[in-house]
Amino acid sequence: MTKPLSIPLMCHPSAKRPEALAVQVYRDLLEAVRTGRLGDGSRLPSSRAAAQALGLSRSTINLAYELLRAEGVIEVRQGAAPRVIAPVTGPPRKTAKAVRIPSQRGRQLGEVRRDSATAQALGRMAPGEPSEALFPADEWARALRRAARRQHGPVSSYATPHGLPELRRVLAGRLATDRGLAVDPEQILITTGTQGSLALAAQVLSDAGDRAALEDPGYPGARAAFLGAGLHLHAMPVDAEGARPDAVPKDTRLIYLTPSNQYPMGIRMSHARRVAFLNMAQQTGALILEDDYDSEFLWRGREIAALAAEASAGQVIYMGSASKVLMPALRLGWMVVPPDLVDPLRTAQRNLGLMANLHAQHALADMMHTGRYRAQLKRIARVYEGRGRALAQALSSLDGVSASQPDGGVQVTALFDGRLTEDAALAAVSAQGFQPAKLSDYCSDVANCGLVIGFADATPERIAAFVDALRAL
Amino acid sequence: MTKPLSIPLMCHPSAKRPEALAVQVYRDLLEAVRTGRLGDGSRLPSSRAAAQALGLSRSTINLAYELLRAEGVIEVRQGAAPRVIAPVTGPPRKTAKAVRIPSQRGRQLGEVRRDSATAQALGRMAPGEPSEALFPADEWARALRRAARRQHGPVSSYATPHGLPELRRVLAGRLATDRGLAVDPEQILITTGTQGSLALAAQVLSDAGDRAALEDPGYPGARAAFLGAGLHLHAMPVDAEGARPDAVPKDTRLIYLTPSNQYPMGIRMSHARRVAFLNMAQQTGALILEDDYDSEFLWRGREIAALAAEASAGQVIYMGSASKVLMPALRLGWMVVPPDLVDPLRTAQRNLGLMANLHAQHALADMMHTGRYRAQLKRIARVYEGRGRALAQALSSLDGVSASQPDGGVQVTALFDGRLTEDAALAAVSAQGFQPAKLSDYCSDVANCGLVIGFADATPERIAAFVDALRAL
Numbered sequence: 031m032t033k034p035l036s037i038p039l040m041c042h043p044s045a046k047r048p049e050a051l052a053v054q055v056y057r058d059l060l061e062a063v064r065t066g067r068l069g070d071g072s073r074l075p076s077s078r079a080a081a082q083a084l085g086l087s088r089s090t091i092n093l094a095y096e097l098l099r100a101e102g103v104i105e106v107r108q109g110a111a112p113r114v115i116a117p118v119t120g121p122p123r124k125t126a127k128a129v130r131i132p133s134q135r136g137r138q139l140g141e142v143r144r145d146s147a148t149a150q151a152l153g154r155m156a157p158g159e160p161s162e163a164l165f166p167a168d169e170w171a172r173a174l175r176r177a178a179r180r181q182h183g184p185v186s187s188y189a190t191p192h193g194l195p196e197l198r199r200v201l202a203g204r205l206a207t208d209r210g211l212a213v214d215p216e217q218i219l220i221t222t223g224t225q226g227s228l229a230l231a232a233q234v235l236s237d238a239g240d241r242a243a244l245e246d247p248g249y250p251g252a253r254a255a256f257l258g259a260g261l262h263l264h265a266m267p268v269d270a271e272g273a274r275p276d277a278v279p280k281d282t283r284l285i286y287l288t289p290s291n292q293y294p295m296g297i298r299m300s301h302a303r304r305v306a307f308l309n310m311a312q313q314t315g316a317l318i319l320e321d322d323y324d325s326e327f328l329w330r331g332r333e334i335a336a337l338a339a340e341a342s343a344g345q346v347i348y349m350g351s352a353s354k355v356l357m358p359a360l361r362l363g364w365m366v367v368p369p370d371l372v373d374p375l376r377t378a379q380r381n382l383g384l385m386a387n388l389h390a391q392h393a394l395a396d397m398m399h400t401g402r403y404r405a406q407l408k409r410i411a412r413v414y415e416g417r418g419r420a421l422a423q424a425l426s427s428l429d430g431v432s433a434s435q436p437d438g439g440v441q442v443t444a445l446f447d448g449r450l451t452e453d454a455a456l457a458a459v460s461a462q463g464f465q466p467a468k469l470s471d472y473c474s475d476v477a478n479c480g481l482v483i484g485f486a487d488a489t490p491e492r493i494a495a496f497v498d499a500l501r502a503l
Numbered sequence: 504m505t506k507p508l509s510i511p512l513m514c515h516p517s518a519k520r521p522e523a524l525a526v527q528v529y530r531d532l533l534e535a536v537r538t539g540r541l542g543d544g545s546r547l548p549s550s551r552a553a554a555q556a557l558g559l560s561r562s563t564i565n566l567a568y569e570l571l572r573a574e575g576v577i578e579v580r581q582g583a584a585p586r587v588i589a590p591v592t593g594p595p596r597k598t599a600k601a602v603r604i605p606s607q608r609g610r611q612l613g614e615v616r617r618d619s620a621t622a623q624a625l626g627r628m629a630p631g632e633p634s635e636a637l638f639p640a641d642e643w644a645r646a647l648r649r650a651a652r653r654q655h656g657p658v659s660s661y662a663t664p665h666g667l668p669e670l671r672r673v674l675a676g677r678l679a680t681d682r683g684l685a686v687d688p689e690q691i692l693i694t695t696g697t698q699g700s701l702a703l704a705a706q707v708l709s710d711a712g713d714r715a716a717l718e719d720p721g722y723p724g725a726r727a728a729f730l731g732a733g734l735h736l737h738a739m740p741v742d743a744e745g746a747r748p749d750a751v752p753k754d755t756r757l758i759y760l761t762p763s764n765q766y767p768m769g770i771r772m773s774h775a776r777r778v779a780f781l782n783m784a785q786q787t788g789a790l791i792l793e794d795d796y797d798s799e800f801l802w803r804g805r806e807i808a809a810l811a812a813e814a815s816a817g818q819v820i821y822m823g824s825a826s827k828v829l830m831p832a833l834r835l836g837w838m839v840v841p842p843d844l845v846d847p848l849r850t851a852q853r854n855l856g857l858m859a860n861l862h863a864q865h866a867l868a869d870m871m872h873t874g875r876y877r878a879q880l881k882r883i884a885r886v887y888e889g890r891g892r893a894l895a896q897a898l899s900s901l902d903g904v905s906a907s908q909p910d911g912g913v914q915v916t917a918l919f920d921g922r923l924t925e926d927a928a929l930a931a932v933s934a935q936g937f938q939p940a941k942l943s944d945y946c947s948d949v950a951n952c953g954l955v956i957g958f959a960d961a962t963p964e965r966i967a968a969f970v971d972a973l974r975a976l
Contacts (some may be wrong), residue, residue, distance in 0.1 A: 050680075057683065057808065060774070085692060100910075101772075101774040102769065102773035102774050102775060103774045128843045128844055129790070129818060129841040129843045129844055130844075131707065131708065131844065131847050132709070133708060133709050133713070133756075134710050135710050135711070136706070136707035136708055136709070136710075136851065137847070139706060139707050139850070139851035139854055140707060140846070140848065140850045140851045158658075158661070159661070162655065162659045162660070163654075165659070167652050167653075167654075168652065170651045171647070171649075172648075174644070174647040174648060174651050174873060175644045175645075175647060175648045176644075177954055178640055178643045179640050179641065179644045181635060181636075181640075182635065182832070185637045186830050186831070186832045187633075187635070187831045187832065189832075202961060207523075210526065210530065222695060222857065222858055223856055223858070224856075225853065225854070225855075225858075226855070226857070226858075228856070229856045230856075233609070233612060233731070234604065234606070234608070234609035235606060235609055236605070236608070237608050238608070238711060240606070251854070254853075254854040255854060258706070258851065258854050258855065262633045271575065283606075283687035298573055298574065299558045299574075300573050300574055301533070301536075301574040301576045304574075315605070317602070317605070318731045335526070342533035344602060345602060351714025356553055357659050357660075357861070358659070358660045358661050359655070359658060359660065359661075359858075359860070359861035360860060360861065360862075361858050361859065361860050361861075363856075365850070370601045370602045370603055371602055371603075371604065373750065374609060374610070374612070374613025376603050377613045378609065378610070378612035378613045378731065380727075381612055381724070381727040382698075382699070382702045382731065382855070382857075383694065383695045383696055383697075383703075383728075383857060384695065384699070384700035384855075384856060385696070385698075385832075386834065387532060387696055387832070387833060387834050387859070387860035387862075387863050388830070388832035388833065388834075389647060389833075389862075389863065390860050422741070424927060437573075
């Protein structure tokens with residue numbers, strides 16, 4: 031039998047340490063076992079003796095001993111001193127090795143966005159960003175408050191990963207009236223946003239090594255989701271009618287499109303192209319992922335139907351979100367999927383953890399149901415329309431720069447004719463605090479030269495400062 | 504030149520149709536082009552004539568024509584009748600083919616949960632579920648309201664997919680005092696919950712074909728996340744000290760553990776096993792995923808340190824969530840990761856769309872900061888402790904059934920000695936409206952026989968009814 035150790039030599043409880051006193055004693059004793067100061071078979075003092083020696087209460091010591099006992103480090107028997115029964119094997123020393131991503135997939139998933147860092151830059155005139163100042167904070171706060179105070183039943187727990195039934199119902203109504211989509215609420219999945227929808231679709235509807243076709247220039251998030259799923263990419267050039275379908279390989283599994291308002295070029299896809307893509311999907315079995323990211327901001331011909339609304343669109347998956355009308359950080363998006371894909375996508379959504387917050391879903395359903403969502407949309411669309419047109423007009427006044435009048439969205443693309451370079455232009459406007467993106471960051475090659483400029487917060491003063499910075503070049 | 508067609512033959516605008524009148528006209532004309540009733544080169548009536556013929560306003564017709572023009576279906580020239588310029592190619596007929604999951608990965612991701620359907624059943628005495636009745640609805644509503652009314656700046660947009668800085672800071676403090684984890688807030692990622700954390704870890708830290716080790720019996724969600732990432736599984740049997748590390752293959756990439764309170768067996772891992780797993784990770788380069796799903800409910804020895812708190816735990820990724828203390832549908836979880844993995848995991852989190860709602864993050868930070876989270880925890884832990892112990896005691900009074908006193912969690916596992924079968928027991932309690940899970944649903948084989956029973960809502964009446972139903976067998 032080993033002699034009981036002097037416990038104050040091992041334990042240094044102090045009010046300055048963050049843990050509770052019992053935890054300090056427990057951890058110190060565990061450390062002593064590890065370093066061999068308390069060997070296997072060592073006896074500890076009784077809780078009364080230890081308490082006295084350390085100036086702590088007996089219940090504190092008892093709790094520390096109980097922690098050690100529960101972990102199998104000591105044995106406590108009635109009438110006997112506690113005894114160390116831990117194996118003498120100490121734990122490994124702290125590793126000095128760096129822990130690196132051990133997988134090809136992880137490197138892919140973890141690096142894609144860096145290629146287009148500027149496209150993710152946040153700040154004034156950054157593309158794709160709505161204005162926080164226009165968020166209906168008071169209305170949302172009231173809706174959230176109501177949602178939080180209700181009893182929700184099973185949807186408050188792990189049920190319905192695919193989303194709140196009330197939201198799916200009201201959304202089905204909106205999609206019918208505003209996007210021409212006749213859809214059963216059961217075909218809708220509520221996700222964490224379009225990026226979540228894209229990741230879910232890519233993971234479920236393809237295998238690594240399959241092919242996906244994307245618009246070029248196009249949305250970097252789609253590229254990231256597809257590369258993260260191990261897909262090979264085919265870049266579809268974008269012309270005045272939208273993406274070109276003619277060179278898409280026959281074995282393409284997924285086709286990503288922004289037909290209502292091409293991102294970032296702002297082009298509406300022609301009817302002929304729509305038909306060509308639908309034909310292709312039907313002939314090859316490909317699935318089309320329609321990202322309707324800012325359909326709700328289409329000022330001119332806002333009522334244009336979604337591609338998924340076509341009679342022949344059985345192979346189109348439709349994606350939308352509340353990111354532009356309300357706020358990206360709500361993390362609310364939706365997918366409309368063919369009936370046969372509903373069950374497997376719901377299960378996969380749960381398995382991938384792509385579920386949206388309950389109260390936010392409730393608040394959105396509430397706003398849609400009462401018409402306040404539509405009112406908000408009208409209010410901000412008017413503001414954005416004015417800002418977008420003012421920006422495009424100001425840009426067009428510059429020599430060597432062309433910018434189409436935007437039909438919607440929250441960004442406009444300025445094309446340079448060769449006298450201006452992206453880097454010089456970006457440097458000039460960055461110096462004034464602006465963060466547009468380089469058009470080449472949206473392209474698979476750098477043939478295009480220009481900037482993608484957000485206008486959600488483009489006040490007249492900012493537009494003037496932005497354009498002046500470019501004019502000075 | 505084709506003669507202008509009689510427009511009322513093609514257009515049937517009606518207040519009963521859900522779309523706006525202009526959209527109806529647009530869609531009807533588009534359909535006429537498609538079906539060939541309006542051939543290439545056909546002329547449409549002037550907007551004035553069409554308006555008169557259809558009994559609509561001229562601006563409605565102009566809008567419909569503008570939609571067709573914008574899509575390239577018609578050409579509109581000053582002083583001339585609009586002319587159809589769409590290609591004669593019609594769209595494909597509606598496909599009758601069912602759309603099936605086209606990928607192996609999709610079938611995997613979309614089916615795993617069905618194997619353990621009962622484990623996901625929701626309702627009274629279902630395992631893993633907290634009580635909605637104990638959710639601090641009023642406090643949460645106030646915190647959400649405050650969060651929604653603030654201006655958040657860049658975090659309201661696409662920045663910080665890894666979570667609100669305030670939440671990561673206060674969480675780092677809590678993890679230090681309550682779980683012994685000294686962690687930089689920058690090492691924390693806020694996710695959509697533990698399932699999201701598991702999916703993120705599996706996707707980023709492994710390649711398809713790699714191996715993962717899991718506890719058996721164990722959490723079906725981990726199994727689903729790993730199978731969804733294409734991993735091969737190694738089942739680690741669970742004994743009285745926790746999972747057994749001895750047969751884990753050397754090439755194992757990920758090791759999933761619930762060391763504080765094994766799910767669903769309720770066992771606390773011994774110190775010897777902890778050391779063995781940490782040694783193994785260091786020797787083989789494996790990463791340990793520690794799911795601390797209900798550490799906060801450990802009533803006896805609650806202060807036991809997380810495995811990730813060990814000095815040698817450089818290869819442990821720690822996961823927690825607000826699902827048990829507050830509500831699963833908040834979709835709030837967190838991961839603590841080694842410094843080298845922070846950047847790639849953040850990027851991957853964004854690319855996979857695994858972001859949490861901003862206002863919920865804010866409300867949680869608020870509750871933690873003001874001590875109300877801790878108060879809530881104390882309040883419900885007391886209730887759960889009483890219910891868990893009452894249930895275990897009642898179960899133990901049955902012949903042929905054994906149930907350990909739970910140390911925490913929100914479920915207890917009842918083992919049958921062979922006289923009772925899972926199916927008979929489940930049928931008997933289901934008839935009373937209870938939805939526990941079969942223990943075999945958590946196992947790779949069916950050697951174990953018993954039920955996993957939730958007790959978050961286990962009032963004395965329910966416990967009596969539950970046990971009576973089993974006793975009657």
